[in-house]
Amino acid sequence: MSDTPTETGAAAPDSLLQHAERVRASGVLGRSGQTRRLFDFLVECAVSGRVPKEIEVAIDAFGKGAGFDATQDALVRVYVHKLRRKLDVYYSGPGQGAAGRLLIPRGEYRLVVAAAPLQVRRSALSRREGLGVALIGVLLATTLVLGVQRLRAAGPAAAADVAAARQSPVWRPLLADDRPVEIVLGDYYIFGERKPGETQSSRLVREYDINSRGDLEQRLKQQPELAARYEDLNLGYLPTASAYALRQVLPVLLAAGKQVHITLASELTPQVFKTSHIVYIGYLSALGMLQDVVFAGSRFTVGASFDELIDSVSGTPYVSEAGGPLKDSERYRDYGYVSTFAGPSGNRLVIVAGTRDTAVMQTAEMLTNPQRLAELSGRVGREAAFEALYEVYGVDRTNIEARLLVASALEASAIWSEQAWQSAAGQATAAKSVPVPVPVPVAATAGAATPVRPGEKPKVRSHGDRSAADQGRLTQ
Numbered sequence: 148m149s150d151t152p153t154e155t156g157a158a159a160p161d162s163l164l165q166h167a168e169r170v171r172a173s174g175v176l177g178r179s180g181q182t183r184r185l186f187d188f189l190v191e192c193a194v195s196g197r198v199p200k201e202i203e204v205a206i207d208a209f210g211k212g213a214g215f216d217a218t219q220d221a222l223v224r225v226y227v228h229k230l231r232r233k234l235d236v237y238y239s240g241p242g243q244g245a246a247g248r249l250l251i252p253r254g255e256y257r258l259v260v261a262a263a264p265l266q267v268r269r270s271a272l273s274r275r276e277g278l279g280v281a282l283i284g285v286l287l288a289t290t291l292v293l294g295v296q297r298l299r300a301a302g303p304a305a306a307a308d309v310a311a312a313r314q315s316p317v318w319r320p321l322l323a324d325d326r327p328v329e330i331v332l333g334d335y336y337i338f339g340e341r342k343p344g345e346t347q348s349s350r351l352v353r354e355y356d357i358n359s360r361g362d363l364e365q366r367l368k369q370q371p372e373l374a375a376r377y378e379d380l381n382l383g384y385l386p387t388a389s390a391y392a393l394r395q396v397l398p399v400l401l402a403a404g405k406q407v408h409i410t411l412a413s414e415l416t417p418q419v420f421k422t423s424h425i426v427y428i429g430y431l432s433a434l435g436m437l438q439d440v441v442f443a444g445s446r447f448t449v450g451a452s453f454d455e456l457i458d459s460v461s462g463t464p465y466v467s468e469a470g471g472p473l474k475d476s477e478r479y480r481d482y483g484y485v486s487t488f489a490g491p492s493g494n495r496l497v498i499v500a501g502t503r504d505t506a507v508m509q510t511a512e513m514l515t516n517p518q519r520l521a522e523l524s525g526r527v528g529r530e531a532a533f534e535a536l537y538e539v540y541g542v543d544r545t546n547i548e549a550r551l552l553v554a555s556a557l558e559a560s561a562i563w564s565e566q567a568w569q570s571a572a573g574q575a576t577a578a579k580s581v582p583v584p585v586p587v588p589v590a591a592t593a594g595a596a597t598p599v600r601p602g603e604k605p606k607v608r609s610h611g612d613r614s615a616a617d618q619g620r621l622t623q
Contacts, residue, residue, distance in 0.1 A: 160194045163260055166249050175237040182233065184208050185226050189251070193258040204256050221371035225364055227251060228374055232381075253346060253375075309402050311517035316524050317487050318399055318514075320531070321424045321495040327406040329419050330396070331437070332389050333429020333500075334411045338363050339380045348378060358435060359413050383413065385429075388504035392428045392511035396499065399515055400426070412437065425496045429507060431456075431484060434500070441486060441498055444558035445534055454502050456482060456536065458553065465552075469503035469541060481539045483510030483549065485523075488532035491563050505541035509549045513537060519551075526554035533557055 167190045170176065176183050188208035192199050204223045205211040217223065231251050238248045250261040313322055321328065336358050339348025357363050360379045367374045393409075400407050410419075412427070412435040419425065427437055432453035434441055442448060447456045454467040468479040483506040486498045499514055501507035513519040527533040535554040540547050 173241045189258045198257045224374040315520040322403040327423045329423040330409045331427045333433025336383045339378045388507035391508050395511040395515050421492045424494045428499045431500050444562040467502035481506035483537035486534035505546045506539045509539040509546035530556040532559040
């Protein structure tokens with residue numbers, strides 16, 4: 148059976164209006180006035196038998212002037228694309244099993260009613276999205292439950308370890324008040340790509356400079372010809388290390404009676420910095436709006452890709468080997484990064500990160516192990532803002548051991564400088580649905596080390612100006 152809906156011909160106005168009212172009542176159109184205006188306009192046109200052109204939609208639905216240039220402004224195509232997605236969501240959820248469905252034919256700006264028999268089964272993509280959303284919800288809920296159970300079931304020795312970890316310079320400042328803790332998980336935005344003539348995406352794409360729905364919409368405005376190929380699917384994925392690292396860290400926070408919230412880096416907003424402590428867990432490449440803040444006062448900078456960190460004091464490059472092809476028994480290096488510093492409103496930030504999964508898992512272990520925390524404390528002394536780099540050894544994607552390479556004070560005055568803060572705030576992305584974990588590793592390409600003279604601090608590069616080594620595409 149084909150997944151492509153076909154038109155029933157000219158639908159009776161009453162039938163089309165009934166479909167439209169059910170869509171409105173479901174709430175799937177959201178709060179966007181633009182999307183609702185477009186939908187209402189297309190319904191009116193369909194009832195009257197009118198088939199508007201793109202310029203007519205721009206003028207009559209969006210209030211543009213007669214001088215609107217569709218070749219330079221993709222406004223109509225972007226919102227038609229959004230409306231198609233909202234209709235897909237409705238008919239794969241609340242409207243599933245309806246006697247027909249509303250459809251916007253490709254390349255046209257009109258609503259029609261599609262034949263009912265073709266809507267019996269959901270598309271593979273819709274099933275994948277629904278399953279993915281469920282899986283990530285189960286992942287986070289299960290991890291939280293396991294963290295609570297682990298805390299409750301802990302014997303005297305484990306409880307003593309948690310208590311000792313809470314007194315370390317990493318965790319003590321964050322646990323000393325009644326502010327809530329926002330755990331931020333580094334995630335990756337992916338979108339769909341259609342082949343010419345297809346009505347649904349046939350593959351998933353990850354581009355390093357498209358990190359949210361807002362980024363995709365901006366790209367479509369800049370390159371309107373891509374609107375027929377790219378579409379937002381409300382999809383994303385988390386690295387596999389996230390759940391393990393979260394399970395390690397949660398007992399330390401819960402034992403202090405802290406109110407804990409979990410969010411995704413792609414959903415983080417600057418407002419959180421005013422109300423909560425922040426604990427980031429994930430890849431360095433998924434820091435999102437935190438990236439410029441984290442590296443503003445750091446001795447490290449990102450190299451040719453996020454698999455490489457360069458020490459600006461010694462000029463030493465540290466390149467992860469975890470992203471390349473490895474034999475099952477082959478030993479490899481990965482790098483874990485830790486930092487903690489004060490936020491802009493008296494709050495604290497703790498960064499638990501790594502270049503790849505192995506390092507993220509090991510770093511979480513190090514920050515909850517009293518002996519390794521004591522080692523770190525001995526190296527940084529009384530510094531309130533500090534960072535550390537660990538060399539992590541792994542075999543068969545499993546973290547085996549680690550050693551502390553560098554531990555030093557952060558340049559605290561640079562962290563919340565106007566430039567760093569504005570850059571971070573500017574990377575705040577549009578909120579999106581909880582993303583779907585996709586079983587594909589992040590595949591940034593490690594490049595040659597950037598020459599750095601000892602004592603020279605290289606410029607921290609943002610998402611937009613990294614080298615071509617980081618502009619590849621990861622597809623499925």
